[in-house]
């Protein structure tokens with residue numbers, strides 16, 4: 001059963017969102033992926049948000065570009081935590097998406113990661129950290145990732 005729902009505003013977002021999906025797979029986190037636009041499919045977004053918790057999803061990752069309202073709209077429909085990824089798909093290269101996602105008014109948070117590929121990766125790692133509080137196998141997989149990172153920074157000098 002999927003623990004993470006990865007939602008994107010357009011199929012054109014997949015080149016960035018594939019980074020999220022790949023890392024969730026590497027960490028052994030079951031997930032589902034959906035394309036759902038907050039402005040083109042508002043009813044589908046509402047239906048998804050109202051039922052996502054009862055389907056067993058524990059973290060939502062939502063990526064969008066432009067004036068990216070998808071993560072905030074999803075957060076308005078559910079209390080499942082939402083991680084937002086601002087995508088640089090617009091003429092403003094993601095600055096518009098960053099501001100739209102990070103500047104949520106108080107009360108309905110969206111945990112916002114970096115713009116683009118780094119953010120897409122970090123969204124998966126952040127989901128792993130959250131889920132690792134409950135699922136030991138995910139905690140172990142995330143710790144192994146951190147150990148690999150530490151190793152890669154501790155290589156002996158080449159000469």
Ligand code: RP5
Pocket residue numbers: 008009010011012013037063064065066087089
């Ligand atoms: C947003 O607008 C999507 O998340 C995408 O990043 C951007 C452009 O979407 P398309 O016009 O390619 O569908 O809704």
